[in-house]
Amino acid sequence: MLDQTEGYTTADGRKIGGVVMEMKNITLRFGGVEAIKDISFDIREGEIRAIIGPNGAGKSSMLNVISGFYIPQEGQVFYKGAPRPQMKPFEVARQGIARTFQNIALFEGMTVLDNVMTGRLTHMKTGLWGQAIWKGKAEAEETANREVAEKIIDFLEIQAIRKTPVARLPYGLKKRVELARALAAEPSLLLLDEPMAGMNVEEKEDMSRFILDVNDEFGTTIALIEHDMGVVMDLSDRVVVMDYGKKIGDGTPDDVRNNQDVIDAYLGVSHD
Amino acid sequence: MSDQLIYASEVFLNGLMAGVLYALVALGFVLIFKASGIFNFAQGVMALFAAMTLVGIQNGQVPFAHLINAIFGTKIHHFGWHVHSVVAILLTVVVMILLAWMVQRFIFKHLVGQEPIILFMATIGLAYLLEGVADLMWGSEIKKLDVCLAEGTCLPQGINLAIDEATFNLFGYGFFIDNLDITATIIAILLVTALVIFSQYTKQGRAMRAVADDHQAALSVGVSLNYIWILVWSVAGFVALVAGIMWGAKSGVQFSLSLIALKALPVLMLGGFTSIPGAIVGGLIIGVGEKLFEFFMSSGDLAGALFGFTMNATENWFAYVLALIFLVFRPQGLFGEKIIERV
Numbered sequence: 001m002l003d004q005t006e007g008y009t010t011a012d013g014r015k016i017g018g019v020v021m022e023m024k025n026i027t028l029r030f031g032g033v034e035a036i037k038d039i040s041f042d043i044r045e046g047e048i049r050a051i052i053g054p055n056g057a058g059k060s061s062m063l064n065v066i067s068g069f070y071i072p073q074e075g076q077v078f079y080k081g082a083p084r085p086q087m088k089p090f091e092v093a094r095q096g097i098a099r100t101f102q103n104i105a106l107f108e109g110m111t112v113l114d115n116v117m118t119g120r121l122t123h124m125k126t127g128l129w130g131q132a133i134w135k136g137k138a139e140a141e142e143t144a145n146r147e148v149a150e151k152i153i154d155f156l157e158i159q160a161i162r163k164t165p166v167a168r169l170p171y172g173l174k175k176r177v178e179l180a181r182a183l184a185a186e187p188s189l190l191l192l193d194e195p196m197a198g199m200n201v202e203e204k205e206d207m208s209r210f211i212l213d214v215n216d217e218f219g220t221t222i223a224l225i226e227h228d229m230g231v232v233m234d235l236s237d238r239v240v241v242m243d244y245g246k247k248i249g250d251g252t253p254d255d256v257r258n259n260q261d262v263i264d265a266y267l268g269v270s271h272d
Numbered sequence: 273m274s275d276q277l278i279y280a281s282e283v284f285l286n287g288l289m290a291g292v293l294y295a296l297v298a299l300g301f302v303l304i305f306k307a308s309g310i311f312n313f314a315q316g317v318m319a320l321f322a323a324m325t326l327v328g329i330q331n332g333q334v335p336f337a338h339l340i341n342a343i344f345g346t347k348i349h350h351f352g353w354h355v356h357s358v359v360a361i362l363l364t365v366v367v368m369i370l371l372a373w374m375v376q377r378f379i380f381k382h383l384v385g386q387e388p389i390i391l392f393m394a395t396i397g398l399a400y401l402l403e404g405v406a407d408l409m410w411g412s413e414i415k416k417l418d419v420c421l422a423e424g425t426c427l428p429q430g431i432n433l434a435i436d437e438a439t440f441n442l443f444g445y446g447f448f449i450d451n452l453d454i455t456a457t458i459i460a461i462l463l464v465t466a467l468v469i470f471s472q473y474t475k476q477g478r479a480m481r482a483v484a485d486d487h488q489a490a491l492s493v494g495v496s497l498n499y500i501w502i503l504v505w506s507v508a509g510f511v512a513l514v515a516g517i518m519w520g521a522k523s524g525v526q527f528s529l530s531l532i533a534l535k536a537l538p539v540l541m542l543g544g545f546t547s548i549p550g551a552i553v554g555g556l557i558i559g560v561g562e563k564l565f566e567f568f569m570s571s572g573d574l575a576g577a578l579f580g581f582t583m584n585a586t587e588n589w590f591a592y593v594l595a596l597i598f599l600v601f602r603p604q605g606l607f608g609e610k611i612i613e614r615v
Contacts, residue, residue, distance in 0.1 A: 067492070069491075090491050090494050090495055093491070098492070099492050101488065105488045106489060107482055107486055108486070109484075110481065110485065117478065118493050121478065181493065182492075185494070
């Protein structure tokens with residue numbers, strides 16, 4: 001059985017809880033290519049967990065396995081202590097796992113507010129007719145969902161662009177809107193696929209601050225992928241390091257930084 | 273006001289009403305194309321199928337009667353009852369939802385991620401299959417469809433006479449506007465209003481817009497693509513039913529109805545394949561343009577004086593030529609998404 005109770009305390013004194021998600025001996029193949037080779041790790045409640053590695057290490061594949069976009073050939077995913085049956089991505093989302101994408105997948109034709117509201121879809125329960133005639137329960141539900149959306153919009157400081165169509169926004173803001181939509185689902189686990197890719201230093205600092213604030217304010221469990229080592233080390237509580245589909249390190253940023261395999265993977269080593 | 277101008281405004285009004293019917297067909301195309309990228313060639317046949325099903329249910333026809341009789345040697349044709357129009361429409365809606373489910377389950381579920389041309393070919397197959405099924409189910413004879421769907425839903429007979437009289441008093445010339453066209457316009461306005469409310473204010477509508485915008489993102493917020501596609505085909509089926517009723521009432525329910533799909537093509541090129549307002553405005557422009565052009569070209573006073581000749585039956589080709597001009601100068605249509613090619 002999985003150990004659900006034991007947690008740990010981080011260096012800055014935050015209490016980390018039990019295991020939310022456990023990946024056990026995951027292997028993923030595309031034809032003859034093994035993108036992920038027998039990897040196991042866990043994600044604990046309230047922590048910021050990073051998956052790092054050089055390009056092509058299989059980080060994004062791993063995130064896609066967690067979010068149900070890829071189905072691994074071997075291994076088992078445990079979610080909240082129970083083995084997760086094979087699921088479609090939308091079913092995974094309904095279970096409380098929200099995500100962002102490396103290449104931003106927003107609804108370009110909708111406004112920022114509408115985009116954030118789609119994040120609330122999993123929380124809308126009233127039937128079609130109730131909504132259409134806009135009465136009682138449906139109305140109360142819409143108001144409640146709207147409040148959550150507005151709170152997140154305030155929190156991520158995008159009030160000024162609430163009514164702007166997403167297509168008109170610059171890249172950095174789009175990334176933030178995508179984060180807002182994922183947060184609107186009030187997820188048990190938030191997956192961020194390269195949240196800082198393609199950003200300048202200032203934007204990276206903003207995004208880091210938001211990720212820390214989200215974790216702090218809402219207690220959201222976050223798993224993120226990044227290949228910028230510096231950013232990850234400052235941000236995360238524990239780090240998984242991947243290289244060529246294999247796990248070569250797992251631990252606190254300090255552990256990982258001193259791990260010889262990790263240093264070799266990042267700085268290169270001569271094979272003679 | 274000069275006489276010519278008064279005639280022209282009558283033609284204009286009639287054109288608007290005809291345009292409503294074109295817009296109804298184009299609307300079904302746009303709904304499916306937006307949500308799934310499928311250009312549904314079968315939309316016209318769906319209108320035919322819906323209208324035939326409606327008439328069949330109304331008249332208490334036994335579905336597949338010829339087939340049953342041929343196999344079992346029986347001689348059944350009718351149940352011998354007459355179904356109330358409102359009930360018949362509701363039953364037809366159920367049939368169209370069932371059709372949507374089957375189309376998704378047996379055809380397009382297996383074609384997810386295929387090239388658009390393959391999806392298009394599949395809809396051509398669907399069109400012929402559906403035409404065959406419709407023939408087998410309800411027979412191929414021309415049927416009459418009464419647009420007065422039930423007592424009390426019919427517009428008062430006097431309404432076009434009232435318009436005639438009012439315009440006569442105003443211009444000294446009475447406008448003739450077909451009762452059916454007025455009914456169609458009112459129903460189309462109601463239908464579009466309902467569609468807008470549905471897509472803007474309901475959870476399913478929001479999910480539908482999400483899928484139309486980005487499949488991957490829609491999945492990540494918990495939207496089932498399969499469910500939305502069935503929903504979209506159902507809505508398109510409902511729009512086809514409305515179009516089928518209107519066209520069927522105008523020219524009888526017959527197999528040539530499926531050709532109205534071809535009339536919708538120029539409308540789509542004008543309005544853009546992805547825009548609902550585009551389908552409506554495109555339909556109206558084609559309707560008005562076609563009627564006005566016919567009016568000017570066949571009038572000896574105008575065309576004769578200007579060009580020295582007149583033309584008749586321009587209605588047959590006008591819409592297509594207009595679409596061709598649009599293809600050259602504005603290929604994305606009036607309201608379509610801009611085509612930007614990044615190199």
